[in-house]
Amino acid sequence: MRSLRYVLHGLAAAAGFAILSHVGFAFAADPPAEPRKDAVLRGDAKCTRCHDESEEYPVLAIGKTRHGTVADGRTPSCTNCHGESDTHINKPEGATERPAPDRVYRGARRSPSAKLNEACLTCHQADAKRSHWEGSQHWNADVACTNCHQIHTQHDAVRDKLTQPDVCFACHKEQRTQIQKPSRHPIPEGKMGCSDCHNPHGSVGPKLMKRDSVNDTCYTCHMEKRGPFVHVHEPVAEDCSNCHNPHGTVVENLLKVRPPMLCHQCHTPHGAQVGQIAGQGQPSGLLSGTTSGKSGINYFMARGCLNCHTQIHGTNNPSTTNPTPQFNFR
């Protein structure tokens, strides 16, 4: 037993000597340390020596993105966006806490939006899609690019129509409900995104419309409404949103209000009867075999006023004789 112990001690001593001698050799030789290799981006070594994929916001996945395409000489290094951050990399002596990088994109120590966006616009200013960023509603509201965009991930949620609305709903709460309503655009299904109609980076149109006006934006998919028609309906030609809420409603065709109330906002002459539903026990004065078609039932039920004024967006019927198409009957 004792001999075994000697053998083990001997082996341990030999191993210890070998290790010590190896370390000692290393210390003794002390060759110049090889510079740490960049992991993804040019010059990222000084960051990736500490930061890796185990972070709350993993950094290495930037290699999967356009920013991580090193063959494109315009792509950035970490410090192009986060700043040289000397005090963050080399914590000053005596500092109790490591200072933040020059630009902090999230959390309590987040840098001002203008400072964050400056980093992005260094390259992306020269992009026609963002030509009207300055002065736009989002610019004015201190929105930072990184409020919407995720840089360190292959899948930037805001650039996918299926996931984009959730990013926008972080601020736009009213629309979060509206896009789910029975009468709506196919937004929850990912067939349309907010950016199909809006340019969040700024535009000449109202409400950041992608085209120069509300109507021009709607016409990109609904050209049949453009006309010009022989008989025009003026509020239609002026602004589709006079009658429609494009984000969704409970009324068919995304109408803001159910006809005839929608129409009666402007047109009060028609309909000498209060709203009626068929089967409410209408007296013969209101409903008989010979009562007029201009009845409370026909105004309020089915398509309301559009039961007769079917061509409400305008008609191209040139007929000069009665019954006139002028009131958009046909």
Add this chain to the structure above:
Amino acid sequence: MTTSQTRKELSLKLLAVAIAAAFGSVHAEEPDDITALTKPTSTVAIGGGFVSGDEKDRSLFSQYNGLREHDAFFLLDFDFLRRNDATGTWMSFYGRNLGLDSRELRAQWDRQGAWKIFGEYWELTRHYPRTINTSLEGSGSTSPIVTLLPAVGTGHDLDLKIDRKRSTVGAEWWFGKNWMVEASFINEDKDGARIFGRGFTCPSGAAPSPICTPLASGVNQWAILMLPEAIDSRSQQFEAKVNYLGEKLTVQAGYWGSFYDNHNGAMTATINGNLNNPLGHPMGQDGSVPLTAGLRNILQLPTALPPDNDAHQFYVSGTYGFSPTTRATFKYAYTRAEQKDDFLSNGLTGAPPGVSNYGGRVDTNLFQAGIVSRPWSKLTLNANYRYEDREDKSPLALYNIEGTNRFVNGTYSLKKNAGKVEASYLLPGSVRGTLGVDYEQLNRGQFESPECLQLENADCIGDSIAGITALRSETRELTYRGELRRSLTEDITGWIVLSHSDRQGDSWLKPAALPATGSVPVSDQEIFNRTGAFPIIFMDRKRDKVKAQAEWSPSEKLSLQFTLENGRDDYSAPTTKGLSTTEVKTAGIDATYAINDAWKASAYYTFNEQGVNVAHSSGYIIKYRDRNETMGLNVRGRVSPKLQMGADLLWINDRNTYDQTLDGSASATNVQFFAQSGGLPDVVWRDTRLNVYGLYALQKNADIRVDVIYDKQKLDEWTWNTFVYSDNTTVTLKPDQNVTFVGVRYIYRFK
């Protein structure tokens, strides 16, 4: 032991690998750690889905998602990404919903900063959620045939849908550092039918005797028909632009053309036999007469369908940086929209003599200029001006002759001047204050000086607006805004915006008494008309709005967001009827909570109310309110190293109320009926939706994902419920709908 489960997994894997291999060599994940983390990942997801119930059980749920017509579905999505690291060239091929009729595909090949070419194919079917029971023949054609059903509900069920198929190709090319050209072409074919119709009452102002067959005094005859609009059209867009992207100056100059081609020019119905009277009995009973030739002829007149049209825009826009702190934006665009579709070839007759097409033309000139400057670090100035001149140059002709009353076509021109100036200053406490003024002037000068049509041996005929009581050539709106915004603090950030707008206009114009045309300026007293039509776009309006949002993080794990909005518009015109006020109220709270490193949860509640107060000449006043509450709960987490799960619960409760009252102008009949009916009932829509998913890692580069969606919707509305068309056609929707979708997919990742 090989179980059926493992056989399925194997076959799915083989299929996924085969699809992946089709894109080129397949490298299973993990050549080394860094490569795995930094090389773009491609995925293939393949599987099947099942949806419960029948088409009526899921008509609301599956309007657009491709899950309407069948019970079982093949699910296939892929996202293939490859980058040549040596050249920076990307190749991507993307497909989604390939087993459904909402499929889309995209292929792109590009080298960053050098060139890009791409192509897309996109399909969408929109199913009308209501079911139509009818005897109609030729639905979706331009010559439907109407025959009276013997009884309600005895016809065939008709489900309307519209298919859209869109193809896009595009390219970009960089020349040197500063120049780039882009071009794209989109073609979209639209096919199907949507709910539409035709209705007319005889006799009426637009169809007096002898157009409607004369009936005994006080005897009316009318019909309302459901005639689906036949849709078969093609729209195309082409855009080409040149970009100069310099350090100070960026300029974009381009052409955007859009072209609409409708293969259907007009729809003409045939009415077989008789129709029902207002009581739902065949005409001829209850004191009425059988369908007269007059009304039949009117219902069989062609309905014009949207005409072919096109628009061409030339534009130049860009930005100029005067200094690092001062930047200007600009745009000029000229657009010509034209519509010259031939009347006769579309089956539309009766045009004015010598007129074969409308010859419609609208020219729009748009100019915009803006400047932002930060003269010193705490102060930001922002100014913007926009001018838009929409000139309708369509030729005038006498398109409507009603006895001695003659009307020309309704051209519509508009000039719009809009501008804003605002200043923003950084106050102590990280609070930024902004004051701004917006101005908008709309001029519809044509009402004041209508264009003229000089007829032979007749006076000048002006551009009349039939059916309108009051016009206004100019409105002006001034808005004052104030904003406080606090950011960059560790616990609470937020903003509040207050604004007040006042829109006023010139004196009202009254359309000249027929047969004269044009308009006459009149005082408010002269134009006051209880039964008049005062378009809301001309009315005076005062708008007040306050919006606020705040974010608070009481701890590292918990963050809260509060939203508040209150707005009101007050409209006024020389009438006691029409629109008087609109309102909007929103309040909400969002919370996110990090339960631990593996689990996160978020929840929200939003209340929204939109109101419209309208009064009508018949004496009814409606205070319409759309109130809704929305709640959501989302949980995501990792159950074990191999299993991730998530759940999203959405609950929406939406109620439309009408809150009707009558004023002194209501007739005794209306007062009596209103007392009996109690007014219009509420419309209620509720949606409860639960999405649960689980993602189980079979191996490092392959997962199984299971999705379960349960959706329960209730739509209780009176709009269609008891309404019966004149041919006994009905339109119904199952008011309570429950549907469950289960999808299982095998997901394979590769590089």
